[in-house]
Amino acid sequence: MGAASLPPWRANLATIAALIARARNELLRVPAAAIPGVLAPTIFFLGLNGAFGALTGLTGFTTGSYESFIVPISMLQGAGFTGAATGVNLARDIEQGWLDRLLVSPAPRWVLLAGMVLAAGARALIPATAVLAVALAVGAHWPGGAGLLIAFAMVVATAAIAACWGAMLALRFKSQSAAPLMQAGMLALILLTTAYAPLALLQGWLQDVARVNPITEVVEAARQGFVGGVSWADTWPGLLALAALLALLGALALREMRRTGV
């Protein structure tokens, strides 16, 4: 049965599945393309741990294990890079004219965006799993089933947010030259939080920024299982922040998608 004869909701699901399959095929056909996305957060994890590990000696540091403290940051960084890569790939598709072909199809714009964003969320599991494996190997605490589930949920949603951000910029600038902006934006969003140290130990200006940065709640939610117990009180602010960011950036990306003509 052709897509034209399907009810709209099934045709939309089929299009989303096809876009996810395309992203999967890109990965399977060029596995080396996934290496930088895995390598970068892993290097950052090991490097930050080696360089800044002594910070746990500061009065007020909430754990004695810096690898446990920093691992959710590296997992989220991997998600950020993966999501931003979706924007870079979309910019490439725009430059090569492939997006034009998608835009003349009967698929609604939101379906095209959803396919890319969901693919980014799924793909972010690869660097997150790799970083987690390395972290556990070098002594990070096991976060428990619930802690792990929450951390991975935060990773997937962060990648979706990064993909919306990347797609928005790709559709606005229509050039891979915007790649640094996609990557730097996510890097700043994730690191301008309690990434390196607990809130009380951050320098004044960063403390103020981290306090209002919604990703701080995401970091704390993803981190809780690694540095202590899991609680609903530490989880819901992260979920709320992710939902709000996804709604905002998703709407902005969709607006750019709707503005994009053929």
Next chain:
Amino acid sequence: MSALTTNARVVTALGARSIRQTFRRPQLIAPIVVFPTLLLAIQTGGAGSAVELPGFPPVQSFLQFMLAGAMMQSLMLAGNSGGIAMAIDIEMGFTDRLFAAPISRFSIVLGRLAGTAALGLFSALWFLAIGLAFGAEIAAGVPGALIAIVLVTVAALAIGGIAAAIALRTGTASVVQGMFPLVFVVLFLSSAFFPQELMIEPAKTIAEYNPFSFIVEGVREPIVAGVGASELLAATLAVTGIALLGLGLSARALRHRLRVG
């Protein structure tokens, strides 16, 4: 016109082209300026309390300590960006046209390295300006700043030599781009971001022998304490060694490129 003058003009022209190319392409300038500045701000704000740790060397502030690390990051990424741009030139056939011109082949490489060195100079000035703007003092004053600037400029040329060698050998921009994570491996395994004595093993031991630690200490010493003869000597030797290695590898890779076309 003598051969020396001609080659000097080629080096100047290609160096100027390299600088313009970097500033015109966001992909090339962002790693040199945007990312190191962002990380400097975040690391200073996030790990600034580290100066209270027992054993942390006496410094005016963590920003003052971190300036040398930011310069190192920037200069290494400048070298890498130079290599990427050179590989793009090879892919696009621009290098072949230069090879066909009646000029010294090595002046083509030197032109690119001159541009990378100029970007290193820019990086040193940029981070010194940021440091001064945000209250960091240069302990050794103007002579200390000049030492830091010279070391960073020459170090950029040295790293650029290695990146140029990889570009000439492979002729593929993606391979040189793939070296990007290695820059961070080298940086994290040096004393660029934290005092070597306070690092965690095995990074601590590796940093002790990493030649980039010698360079970063040579740049840092005049900023945080004053000109130290031993640090300056060690940094000079490390920079010279890496520069000779880079130039040697570039010369070999150039011969290879001329052979395979």
